[in-house]
Amino acid sequence: MNEPYRYIGKATQRNDAVGIVTGTVQYLNDVKFKNLLYAKVLRSPHPHALIKNIDKSKAENLKGVKAILTWENVPDWKGGTPGVTRILGRRLRFVGDVVALIAATSEEIAKEASSLIDVEYEILPAVFDEEEAVKPGAPQLYDEFPGNIVTPGFPIFGPKCLTAIAMGDMDKGFAEAEVIVEGTCGYANIPNPIPPEPPGAVALWEEPSRVTIWVSNQAPHVDRMTLSEIFGHEVEIFTHGHPVGGSFGTKIITWQVQAFATLLSRATGRPVKIIYTKEEHIAAFVLRPSSKMHARVGMKKDGTVTAVSGKWLVGTGHYSMTSQAQLAVGLGEVQIMTRCANWDLQTDIICTNRNASGSVRGFGGQELKCAFIPILSRAMAQLNLDPFEFIKKNYIKPGEGYFWRDGNWYIYRGIDYSEAMDKGAERFGWKEKWRGWLQPSAQKGSLRSGVGVGVHGNADIGEDTSEAYVRLSTEGTVTLITSLTEHGTGQRSNYVKMIGEVLQLPLERIFISASDSVIAPFDFGPVGSRGTYAIGSAAISAAEDAKRQLFQLAAPILGANVEDLETVDGLIFAKGKPEQCIPWIATGHDRTIMGYGRFDPDYTLANCMTTFVEVEVDTETGKVTLQNVVNATDVGQIIDPPGLEGQLNGCLGSSGIDSAIFEETIIDPTTGHILNANLIDYKWRTFSELPEIDNVVLETPISSHRFRAIGVGEVATSPGPSAILMAVSNAIGTWLHEYPVTPERVLAALNKVKSQEHAGGAL
Amino acid sequence: MRSFSHLNARTVSEAIAALVQFDGRARLNAGGTELFGALKDEFLPEYPEAVINIKSIKGLEYIKEEKGHLRIGALTKLSVLSESRLLRERYGALAEAAHAVAGPQIRNVATIGGNLCQDVRCCYYRYPRHIGGPINCARKGNGPCLAVNGDNRNHAIFAGRKCFAVCPSDTAVALALYDAQLVVVGPQGERQIAVRDFYTPIENLLQRTEIVREILIPAVTGTVTQSFSKFALRTPIDFAIVSVASLITLEDGICTDARIVLGAVAHNPHRALEAEEFLRGCRLDVEVSRQAGEFAIREAKPLSKNAFKIQIAKTLVSRAIFGQPAGFVLKGNFSETTSSTQMCSGKH
Amino acid sequence: MSDITVREKNKKISQAKRVTLIINGEQRNLEIGHLPHQVETTHTLLHTLRETLGLTGTKLTCDNGACGSCTVLMDGKAILSCMTLTVECGGKDITTIEGLKDRDTGALDPLQQSFIDHTAFQCGFCTPGIIMSAKALLNENSTPTEVQVKEALSGNFCRCISHYQVVRAVMAVSEGGA
Structure with missing residues (x-):
């Protein structure tokens, strides 16, 4: 049982709620x-x-x-x-x-x-396909990138930035394998998250x-x-x-x-x-990177992965800003998901004459897993291994390690997520629904149901630095000074809750500064899932620092030691003596108390999201309908239940699960025009077609900060797409290896249509 | 949008006069949901000098029965059609088709006249000017149809010629089923054009000085069952990948007459005459419906990426004739007793 | 018919000089012209609301009739202000998100309050459009079913996936018999 909190873990009103529902929140384009x-x-x-x-x-x-x-x-x-x-x-x-x-x-x-x-x-002359682009004689985009291969490494991640996974003994690893599969799979539909605001x-x-x-x-x-x-x-x-x-x-x-x-x-x-217009937003801003992996995987009957060798090609479009970073994080994440002693995974980032790829939720890991899990699946199928058991066995456990983005080896000190996985499987009914590889879970007439599971986790929850100031005004109000913007997760309100909890102050008395780089201290911002742990830590320690300063002023007045003081609702008193209290203002009306907090990177914790999906496929039309989703995770401590639910439900959109069902950027193969740069032809999920979503969230305290919580928001989209591919393959009894699973691809796989298209992977 | 003059027409004659006055360089506007997309993206070679509002014309919004016909005013909104009790009871395929268009906000303003006259949705034809476009093509009288060697997943599988874009109108499919006529008025007077004949591979037959005033539907009589089903990736928003409207007359389980129209497969609503012929005299069952599906697509000639539409068309036809359409088929969910469920009842 | 047409031909219709409409209960008399305070014939209602009248609660997202972010009520029905010309709004009664609060007391509409209570938003950008679509539904049907709510909102884009919380928020008002 977790500590009972005044605000943490309870649904509280977001501090921008009234502005949002009345239309008075000033987004950039609303400012005069x-x-x-x-x-x-x-x-x-x-x-x-x-x-x-x-x-x-x-x-x-x-x-x-x-x-x-x-x-x-x-x-x-x-x-x-x-x-x-x-x-x-x-x-x-x-x-x-x-x-x-x-x-x-x-x-x-x-x-x-x-x-x-x-x-x-x-x-x-132009080139649009990554594999064509690296061939001799292909049109060259930059003198600086011979062969259209972008310079590897992301400078911010340091000189050892991860560009490959190389460790162990490949010969030994493959020799230990009981089955070896080799194949290619892509996630090359370059979906676009398309937030509404351009x-x-x-x-x-x-x-x-x-x-x-x-x-x-x-x-x-x-x-x-x-x-x-x-x-x-x-x-x-x-x-x-x-x-x-x-x-x-x-x-x-x-x-x-x-x-x-x-x-x-x-x-x-x-x-x-x-x-930007929405057309520009889709055609000339950033897409998800395209991903193609060729890999050889060795596996034992018990699901141990003995070796992985291969090449991961990342398509970045006409230039790269963050693709090297995505690649580094993706390589780190794949180790968190797959315990394996022997790796030789090389990479290339390739530029082609299409709109650029850029930073997108799932940041490399979603792209790599969507290509890698289908290859792993072929090995599991040969060994008749249940993919859920495989995931549970191979997901990182405390004491194990990984090379993270900076090229350094880290030992994981977080929790074992097996319990969350088990609870998710139970809620979903995995045991009842899993009938083996390429077996539908149910059928009725032309309809076939199938199930799939995917996993994703990220050690980015403690990445990069954050700083915060918490200013106490002795009349009893507090202002958090931070450069963070509110981008939809509700985190600005969550920091208010954290500070309210530290200072035991009504939330109505805690304010938050405007966001800028002029006065507010440095923050890398709410990227990855770092909001709760990394940014939260800075806010909490700033609040604690301010409280300490306040108590130093109050201690002589109360004749007590600093360590013995408490504050509740703007009153200070010695523990156990609330009747002998003074208000904050007794420390002086004419002073500013400024607490400072900083978080430095910690790559030893990772989050985890396991997603179970069930689809129904109409074998006569190729239509895939998502019926049911269960997300299972453990967050240590929920900060805000409705905010968390929103983030987890977000698994569908913003080029998440739906990027396996209907989201794709369509590019003319000969002219390079993006043909669906509008919100009619780019497909997005509507209110009419909502699957059931169930979120299983455990709260096993995690050694992060005071509230023992970690973030999971970013990763909600990532396990789903490969799970869909698995589910549809199981439903129709034949392997699919391309995203999204359009009616055309499903019908072609069922031999109900002659497909002229031979792009994509082959296993 | 780039500038244009704007006029409010109070009568059909005023609208025609204004069209004449601008010598064809004006566009009529009813709901605006299609026109302003075109004017914003500027994908057409010509930009109108004037927009003539015809919503200001009184008396063109009606659904009425007279002299063996159903008459629908061209300005009748899709939301009104989809909710009309008369339509739901007697012209269910049309009510369903109207309901299958876009989303609620669009249906609240889009008119049946506009839905019938809308331009095609070809992704090459509509490529926006401001992203390095527009793209020239056969439909613009300048070059070949780019879909033939490009991404043609949504293009024609029947009777493709010059331009392979498909008729995007859902209501046209239902209206072709009823052998409806468009009543068109121009400077030379009034004429009627069958909905089925209204679309050519390059354009529709409306002259630049003409206006659609009314849709005339021969009364549907006798004990017929009708359906409209639309296959798309999503229920709202999307244009059809394939749609099918059917009208079946049954006597003692035997089909005495059948009409089947396929949508989004050709430049016009495509009548499946061979399938209709085959069905006449048949007792409807699974096998007959399957064969009718095969007949319906016998003449199909797919492009490089759209052969899957043939399979979908075949399935939609056979399901329209016999059997419960599966959950994926787009159907109006405004009521438990839609025309399509009428079709399904009484046969099982 | 052709006789009539010939007569009409000589009687050219002229462009309107002004447009009068009601926005959030207030009559607005807008001049049509090229000056900054005037409405151009090409201006959409969305543009007029945001740029001319400063009512920026109505959002611009796709500007092409596909996303519902710009939804407002016209004579009580949900319409897309990005596909509507202001000059064609004469005599219409328009309600925007800014017009939902009680004009006398400033109290939030129960629907707005329900969105707050259910945290029925994440980034909030599409929220005004969603609320207006829901409001249009509740105007016509005060006790909709969940299916009807989803249908009424089927033209509204939300990329964060707040759909589930939105449906709950609308149903809560519906069940309350608002």
Whole structure:
């Protein structure tokens, strides 16, 4: 039984709730600016081209046009990892790449101006498929990336950044195996999380070199850091965060739009706003990386994985910003899921002439597992192993270790998740429904049901650093000063709860600062699942620090030792003597008490999400219907039950489970156009088609912070897609190895249609 | 949107006069749910000089029976059609089809005239101007149909020619089933066009100075069962991958007449004449329905990625004739007693 | 018929100079023209609400009729303000999310309160549109079934997957007989 808390673990009202339901929360596009200009982007019609000539004279003469920028009149600012992609370049690398930026007094004028710019292109050969891109003679995207292979390693992760898993003795490992399978599987449908709020920014440049940027993101300090690398350290950068209308990891970095607005403001001296249209959001912002894995796996009858060798290809589109980081985290996560002593897993990140991949929830791990679990499944099937038992056996246990993103080996000191897995299996009825590989769990007429299971976990719950200030005002109020934005998880409210718990203060008396990189201390932001443990730790220790300072002031007044003091509802008293209390203000009305808290990275804890799914397949139409989902996890301590439920239910959308059912980005194979860049043709789950979702959440105290809690929000999407592939394969009695499981693919697998398509994997 | 003049027409004649005045460079607007998508994405070679609001025309919103016909005013909203008791009882396939369109907010404003006149949904044709587009193609009179060698999963499996985009209208499928006529008015007067003939591979037959005033449906009489089912990845929002409307006359379990229309498989609502012919005189059972499905798709010629639509069409036809459609088929869920369930009852 | 048409031809209709509509109970008389405070013929109701009138609670997401974020009530029915021209709203009664609070007391609509009580949102961006769709349903049917609630919200995009909590929030109001 966990400690009874006043707020922790109880449903409390989110502090932005009234604003959300009344429409008064100010998202970026809702903020009014004086003297504002509006930006539009002229985009490339070709997947690969050089700009030969640009004639902008007609556009410049249009009344209301204030600036037109092209590669010829902007500084040589570059982004990417490494920084080789010019903000406005002469070379265009995908359909939708930026040719020119226009600032005008209205959006319509800017848009009209974009159609008046005449551009002459030299069309270059393009390549869209990763495997084609690495062949000799393939069109080359960058001089810096010979063979279209992006420089490995993510500098922030240090010089030993994980780029491969190599350990043990492969010969020995395969020799010990009782079955060896080899195969290829992909997760190459590059789904797009598409939050409702599009990417955007407002920038105001002040000479000589200061820019203030209003952003929609997860952490303004990350924007400041990223932009500082691009603009140069002599540019003073202030960022102001706003509530985010959904991110799903994509708005960790929105440097493109921020740089566009900055350049245009620099050219005009006025604030410039850029808000992408939904078409731009889908066709010219970021997609999930594409993933293809070729692997050889050795396995024993008891489910022990004896060896894994192979190659993981990550497609990043026309450039990489975070793909190396995703790859490193993905490699770490696959070890957390698969206990194996012998690895030789190599990787390549490949660029092609399509819209870029970027940071997305599931961050590498979802991409790798969606390719790897189907390969493991073939070995399990040969050994007649239950995949649930396999997962339970192989998921990391205390005392075991893994190479994490920085290339260092860590020993896991968290809990054994077997109990959560068992409870989930029980709730789902796994034992009753699992009939063996390629066996439907039920059938009725043309309908076949099938079940699948997947798992994902991440040692990112303690990644990166966080800092927080907690300011006590002695009249009895508290302000958390943090750079965090609210991006939908409700975490800003959760930190208020944590501080309320530490200081035993009514939540109504705890305020939270606006989000910025000007005054608020550094925070890497709510990326991965680090919000509860990493950010929470900083907030808690800031509150504890403030309380300590308060008690140091109160102790002489009360004639007590600091260690003996307590505070409840703004009163201070010695333990057991609440009748002899003083209010905070007795320590002086004229002072500021500022507590500081910091969290430093800890890679020795990991979360875990096991997802069970049941699908129904109509074998006459190929339609796959998701019937039932059970998510099972252990979070140590629930902070906010409805907030947690929302995060777990989120397993469906934002390119999670549905990326195995109907979500995909459709690219013309010869021209590179994204053909479904709108919310009709890009498929998303509606209210009409909700499966049953059941979330099994255990609370086994975990050695994290004061409340012994960890986060799981990010990973809710990740176990589902491979579970769907497994479930559909079981339902129809034949292996599927491509995402999503469209009617076309299901019918082709059932030999009910001759499929002309031979793309994707083969096992 | 780029600028256009805007006029409110008070009568059909005023609307026609305005169309004439702009010499075809004006567009009529009813619900707006299709037009403004086109104007925002600017995928067409021409941009209208004017938008003529026809919602301001009084008296074009009605459903009435007279002289052996059902008459529907062109401005009648899809939500009204889907909720109409008269339609549900006697023209259930149309009520279902209207209900199967898009989502509730769209159905509250979209009109049947607009639904019939909407442009195709081909992803090449509609590729937006502002993402390096638009894309030229056969339908724009400039180049080949790009779907033939491209992503054609949603394109025609029947009678493809020049342009392989399919008729996206759900209500057209139901109306073709009833042999409905469009009453079209232009400067030269009034004419009637059968819904079935209204769509050619490149365009529809409405002249740029004409307006659809009314839909005329011959009365459905006798003991017929009818259905409309739509297959799509999702119930709301989506356009059909395949849809099927059927009208079966049964006497003592024997089919005396059958009409079957397939949607989203060709440039027009596609009448499955061979299947209809086959069914006449048959006692309906599983095997007969299966064979009817085969007849319905015999002439299909798929493109590289859309052969799966043939299997779906076959299944939808056979299920429309006999048997309970499985849970996946799009069906209106506004009522327990839809026309489709009428179809299913009494035969088991 | 052609005679009538010929006569009509000479009687050209002219563009309206202003449009009068009711927004959240208040009559608005908007000039049509090209000046910043005026409404262009091309302006959608969404644009007018957000940019001209400052009612930014109605959200712009797809601007193409596919996501429901811009849903408002027109004469009580849910419509998409991104696909509606302001100049075609003459005489219409529009309610936006800002208009749901009780005008006299400022009290939240029971539906809004229920969304708070059920934490029926995550990022909150699509919430105003969802609430307006739900409100339209409750206007017509004060005791909808769960299926009817889902149907009424089937045109509303929510990417965080707050659907389950939303359905509970709406059903709670429904059961309360609001």
